[in-house]
Amino acid sequence: MKSSALASLRIYWLAVVLCCGGILFGYDSGVIGGVLTFQSFQDxxxxxxxxxxxxxxxxxxxxxxxxxxxCFVVWPVANRYGRRISIMACSLIFCIGVILEVINTHALPAFYVGRVICGLGIGGSSTVIPIYMSEMSPKEIRGRLGSCYQLMYTIGILISYWIDYGVKFMKATPTQWQLPIGLQIVPAALMGLGMLTLKESVRWLVLKGHYDKAWTSLVWIRASGSEEVEIEFSEMQQGVEDDRHAMAGFKLKELLEWPNAHRTLLGFGLFLAQQSTGSTALAYFGPQFFSLLVGPGDKNLLLTGIFGAIKVIACxxxxxxxxxxxxxRPLLMAGAVFMAACMITTSAVVKAHKPPGNGTVTSAGVxxxxxxxxxxxAYNLSWGPLPWPCTSEIFPARIREPGVAFGVGSQWLFNFVWSFSTPYIMSGIGWGTFLLFGILDIFIFGFVxxxxxxxxxxxxxxxxxMFEPVMVHHVDVEPAKDDDENGESVEHGKDAAPTTHVEHAT
Known part of the structure; x- marks a missing residue:
């Protein structure tokens, strides 16, 4: 096998292993909404x-x-012990959480403990996997491989929706809810075991001074020790050294200094907006939302399954x-306007034509x-994928790592806020839930x-x-001077051209 073919095989194998984390993230996000509708789970x-x-x-x-x-705990672990070990640890933690979830203890607190442990694994892996992917991928296909993670996330949601729909027709025994919950362990285990076949991040090894191991890892993933790979290795060493100099003496309080605070607030705002569009709530509580539109029944799981397929196609x-x-900007603004129109119109139709509740689907429901x-x-063509590159682009090297970490942390924070509050909002205002998200989408347009x-x-x-202010320090007006008939200098104040000294703040 030629080295180029072997290199392609290895890098795509790495992507397959890491994308198991994307499937895991998506599956875990989508499966719980359907499980909570099962009478067997409630019993x-x-x-x-x-x-x-x-x-x-x-x-x-x-x-x-x-x-x-x-997502915050994993940072020091990944920096000290490496990306590979961190991802395997996240896989193990998640598997332990799944085991606790599927044990039929008849006690909700025990189930909640399993959910928290799974959350630790999900948050950690979703933070480290993109880093490891970017550090190992060739620059020519880095963007494509990074996008695959988001795509696999939507596929994971799709799989969970259809599994929930399938087990709905099983007998109302513990197996009915244990099966979809337990299947989470498959992508988690495949990711952890798959990491055993991969090498440690080249960039992390260089950062730690393990140059021989770093070279071995790079040669393995590129399936070559050619001059081109040697040049890449040298550039990587120089890049790590440049970042080391950029981060020298960094203190967290620098994030509070303008314009760094401007960037930090913008990253915070982007993820607050992303989570406030209503799409996150739809992903978690799809069956419950469709119940507001067409009434209760098994058809809500079917509609949720179709919803998941549309997410994948759009992504x-x-x-x-x-x-x-x-x-x-055009995509973010267009997405917000379109989503606002959809949500507000939905609220108006549901208010005027409530579902009959007898299993009949009306034209208003359709x-x-x-x-x-x-x-x-609209969400998957705009607010789903775009906040991630927007946030990573606005931070300079000196504050990129803590800045992006703050952005990712805010994503999880508002994910928690909306996932926790949505059931109460739906229970309290019903059709008004759609109106609420529609109004928020209008504000999101204004923010952009x-x-x-x-x-x-x-x-x-x-x-x-763009984020560095331009400051005008002073303006010196130097009058033009001419000699008169007697050789005396004459100033022309009005016609004098001002000399302006402009400096960019650093």
Missing amino acids: DFRYGKSDKTRVSSIAVGIQQAGALVG LLFVLFISDRFGR ATVALLYLNII FFCVRETANKTLEEINA
């Missing part, structure tokens, strides 16, 4: 109809809280045709389902219009300059 954990809202809120929200903790369209062809499908298409700057097709240096 085994002994809670009634009056407790549904509380259980749904805690079961989903508590895992996002664990993920929030996990694939973004990766193949849209990701680098349009600016960030229309509102179509609007939610259009809404999720007034606060977000275009970063597409700009170098990191050009982006950095």
